[in-house]
Amino acid sequence: MIRSESPRRVSAARTRRNLDTNEAPPLKGIWFIILHGGKDKGGVFVNSLIRFGVAVPSTLLEEFDSFIERKGMPNRSEALRQLIRERLSREMWVSGSGVVYGTVTMMYDHHGKDVVAALTALQHEYGESIICTTHVHVDHHHCLECIVLKGDAGAIRRFVEALATLKGVKSIEPSISAIL
DSSP states (O other), X not given: OOOOXXXXXXXXXXXXXXTTTOOOOSSTTOOEEEOOXXXXXXXXXXXXXXXXXXXXXXXXXXXXXXXHHHHTOSOHHHXXXXXXXXXHHXXXXXXXXXXXXXXXXXXXXXXXXXXXXXXXXXXXXXXXXXXXXXXXXXXXXXXXXXXEEEEEHHHHHHHHHHHHTSTTEEEEEXXXXXXX
């Protein structure tokens, strides 16, 4: 079983009430505690942590706890933060908005008609988004290329879509994330 985090406590009477007026919050059953916020010792802003309640079926929570244990995550809060970041990153990728980071790993037959020239041309066309590439000769016919990217989600999405149209490409796998 996963242990709960132990945040600094605010008096029980104040956690479920509006902190300014001591009135009940507008949405019944939803409450939060601000744990910390401000600048750390290095002067870097630290986001406030807010505690909130989530009601889920017991079987779903059991599956979630099993997932957390299999992944070696420290607690439910960290697992939930990670899932939220992954989902928001995916939404940025799908909508084509915001700055994203990631890699595209592709396998291709370098003997395919003009695949190397087309790949090079695309990489030059999208050069503002490409940080670096790593090229591996897998065997006499196949190459593995890993392209590290940073930039506008829409531009990177168009680059990945263009790569997928190249004749001779055997597989292509983007892994995209955002700083959230």
